[in-house]
Structure formats: structure tokens, C-alpha cells
Amino acid sequence: MFKKLSAITLAAVMLFASATGINAGATQALKGKIVINGSSALLPLTLQAAKEFKTLHPGVQISATASSSIAGPQAVAKGAAQIGACDWDASMDVPGFKAFKGQVAHKVAVIPFATIVHKDVKVENLTTAQLQGIFSGKITNWKEVGGADAEIIVINRAFGSGTRVNYQIKALEDTEFMKSGKNYKEVKSSGDMFTAVKSTPNSIGYIDLVYVKDGVKAVKLNNIEANADNIINGKYPVWAYGYYMTKGQPTGATKAFIEYLQSNKFQQGTLKKMNFIPISSMKDKK
């Protein structure tokens, strides 16, 4: 039944600190095209932001492409894109990838990642050791980790994926992935990962939380669920900052778009709705 509100008079008095925001007076005449390439994890967020930004700046057209994180700074370096979406700070060395000199990293989101299994896999939780065993090829049957007697099909992201980089570091604690095998498959994007796990019985993979929906099941890590609260409170470690990389400091429409993504208006609204975490929520965490 409906709940009635009683007649309550309120005395809510607040004065507010300023929030971040662009000075639209200086940017109303913005016109031009922005090309964004890179992380498939960040693509849904980029497209939502582009839609909102267009309402305020109808002269700015944003084209987004997603493949893998490494392609983001590569495209910026080649001049093929103004923004490279990347799941790591590509201005610094990370395991497997050298820094892209001269590029500037702009944090735009906190990306939560989850281990996912086919919906019929009867396992709800995996430990770090179990994940390390599965993804290195040492554990090959679900019965070894409390599931049914069935061979595990490992779905991995291809080299160059930021999701792969972060999962290896944060979930597998730098354990090497298996590289081949009859029960091993690689996919190119977050969308492909979802499709592969959904359609492959007994499969396991990993994906950013925005893509987790009916058809796959997220499993806990060390009995901790992958969600925003557990990332913010430090209990769940598998997350990363998402970055927009630019060649030097951005200007014009590119600068305005990045600032829009970083604004509280976007971070506390659409970004949260898309199952990302605002960058301000992590404060000094790395």
C-alpha cells in the first residue's frame, strides 16, 4: 500500500560550496568533432556522456570506438583520436606496456571488475588461490572448487585489454595467465566476453560490472561481493581508474568534454547509474 506523508514543516537550511563545472559562457560556441577510441569497459559511459554533452553543446559531435585499452593511447599517439580511453594510466609504465610519452592522463571513472561464470555453474565464491589456479590452467575441473564434475572453459581477454591488465594484477596478484589449450579462448572486448561466457557452459571469465546482467553470474572473491560499497570500503580489490588520455593538455571541446565527465553533475548522476564509481569516492586510493 502507499505510505502517506504527514504534514511536516521542515527547516532545512543549507548553503553550498561550489561544485566543479565548466563555464558555459566561454564554451557555448564550441563546435567540432571529438574522436574517442580505446577501452570497451568505458564505452557505455563515454556514449552516455556524449549524449548529455551534446544537449549543452550541439555543435560538438563525438564519435566513439572501442576495442581495447592499448588502442586508446595508440590512437592518440597516431593523431587518429583526440581522446584515448584506457583502463590504466598510459603515461606511466605498467606490466607489459611502456609509457606513452607526452600523453596526459585524466581520471574519469572508477571501474569495478567482476569474475563471471556461466549461469549454470554452481559456484558462488572463489578464493584468490582458486582463481590463480583456474586462470593459470592448474585447476581444470569445477569439482576441484566445489562445483560439478565438468571441465572449466577459461575465457580470457586478448593482450592489450585494460580489463585483462587490471584483473591480472588485482584478482590474480600477478599470476601468469595460461596461453593456450582446448578449454582456453580469448576474446577482444567486454561485449565479446559477456557473449562468450553467456553462451559457453562451464565457462569463467571476467568483466567490468556495467556489463553484468542476466545470462552470466558474478561470483564473490574471498566471500566478498563485487559492488561499489565493497570497493569504496576497501574490501573488494578488483577495480581500476578509467582514464582519458590526451596528447598534452587538452583544449577547446576536448577539454570541455573531459571536464564534463569529471564534474559532480555527471559523476554523481549518470556515472553511478551505469554502475561505475565516482573518482571522488576513492580519495587517495590507488
Next chain:
Amino acid sequence: MKRGILGVAIALIISTIGAPFITYADGINEVHVNVNENQETVGVTDDEDYSISTIEDVNKPLWIHGSKMIVAHESNNGIKFFNLDTNSGDFVTFIEEGMNVIDITAASDGSKVAFSTDKGHIYTINFLNGDISRVSLDTSIKSELQWSSKGDSLYFIQGEKSNAIAKLNIADGNISTVFDDKVNYKSDFRISEDEARVVYAVTNAGKAILDVTGEIESIDTSNTEPQLFMVDLKEKEPKAVKLTETLDNKSSVLLLKSGQVAYVSADMLDIDSNISIKLLSADGKTSKILLGDMNVINATLINGENILALAMNSDGEMGIYEVNSNGIANKIAEVDSKATQLFSTADSKNVAVTIATEAGEKIAILREGKMINLTK
């Protein structure tokens, strides 16, 4: 949607500043909603420090009944919503930060609002009788929430890939798919007043071209311009009919009662050309330009057929213009040159704009042909 008796707890909590408010807690979410029963003077003091004019950095003005307005203030702690009385100049906190409310949308008569949380849960509040109801615990991503004209449903784009158009029945909380052709990245969606048609834009992703080493060589952005589609929902097997093939950037998409479609059009091939309004026939075969001598920022539909636009003339002066489908335009008011977005009730009786400030944004409203600053 009826709540079960179990899991429901309603607490009257005394706020830290001494005035009570109601907490609606159903064991799933806890929402603090502060509403004055009579929607009259909602401040508790005549001290001018407590008036609307002291509120800084608010946006997304949402007109509700009785010249009241819901506005949003975002901070690192979340989004706080205020209920402003634009006549008396007083306000109350409507929904606290930390309640994780993300979007609010008002029914066309302003008598009720629906809001969604960060988890996708939907609640409604009826201002006329004070009813608050949890309508849905569905967690799918919901964008562009819109009330039906009858006020009995909510339409939205569903999914992280924005592929489906869905409808939520307020009475029973049932969500049904209205249209899903598996095409991703739909946006700017509008449902007609009779719920017989929808119009929306689709923006395709580009293609990365790799070199022989597997590295990016270039990006093919052809066919990534937004294009408009119309669907007749009354057909036995509704299909999306493409209305546009043009390369212009398209925003502020409007669906007129006549079936015509209007949008703000920016020619991306001519950087110096004006940003105007393009009006398409219902089948998309013909088009004409409205406000062609202006630079239009955004536009909204009023009275089902006319368009209200925020636009800048060649002298750099910003104004609000009403234009009809014949192209006859009438200047309604001058506006601060830093205005960013226009908001209006469907009957155009209440109009507001957001204006960029050093602190973020402020709101101005139209009164007797002039814009009055409402907030700081």
C-alpha cells in the same frame, strides 16, 4: 506496487536541526523525503538568509504543481534535491544526499514525480495526496525516464547498451519491452502523447583500422553521425523507419503532435554555419529550417506543436524564442549570455533556464517577459 507488511518500517526522525522529517524505509531502500503538506511556506523563518536566493550551484529545474520546482545540487557526497517555492522564495531539502537518487521526472501536470536510485529502483511521489510508493526493484539501467501523458506509466531506454525502449506500469510495477530491434546506442527518445509512436536517435560506434603489426592505424568514423528513427507502435510488427541520412549533429529531438520531428541541427562540414532547428515531415522525406539566423543551444516542445528554443542571435545576445512549424518566431525574453539549458512545462506557463556561474550553475525563471534569477 503494493509493499508487503514485512520489511516495512516507517520512522519519524528528528533531524539534527530540530525539525522533523519522514524516513521511508522498506527494508530495501531508505529514502528521506521532506515535503510540506500544503506546499506553502516551507521555510521556518523569515530570515532572508534562508531564501532561495542563497542557494548556490543548482541545476536540472523540474517544474511541479503550484509553481514549485525541484532542483538538484551535486557534490562529492551525492545529489541533494530541493523543493523551491518560486512564489514565496522559500525552499526545503526534498531528498538528501546519500539516498542515491539519480534522476527525477515529473508528470505533465506536475502532480507527481518518479525518481530512480543508483540501483535502478523506481519510486513515485504524489504531491496532491502525499503518497510515496516503491514501484520497481528492477535493477536494469534506465535512461531518459518519461511519464506517459496519462500519468500511468514511465517510458525509458533500457540497458547498458541503450538498445531497448521499455515501459513501466505504475500500478503493478510490471516492465514490458515496447521496442527492441537489438540496435544499440539509442538516445534522445520521445514517446508521442497517444503512445502510438516513438522517435529516437542512434549513434553507431566507429571502426578501428589496424596496421600489419596489429596497432591502430586510423579510426573510421563514417556513419557515426546520429540518425533519427520513428517506430509506429500500433503496427502488428513494429519496425524502425529511418528518418535521416544527413551528416549533421542532432540533439534536442522533439516529436510534435502532428507526427513531425524537430531537432537542433549543427552542420559539421561547415564550422561557421549557424546551428538551427530542422523540422522533418513525419516520414522524414522533407525538411525545413527554423530559426536559421540564430545559433540554437537547445529546444523543448510546448503545447504539443510549438517549439521553445534557447538561441543566440548574430549580435551575441541570448534569448528564448517560440517558433511554430511555419517558421514564425517570436522572442519571448532576453537571457543571460551564459545560459546553458532551457526547461519548460508542456503548457509553457512555467519556463526556466540554467546559467553557468563560477560556482557551477544557477537558475532563472521567466516572469512577465523577464528572466529573474532564482538562485545564486
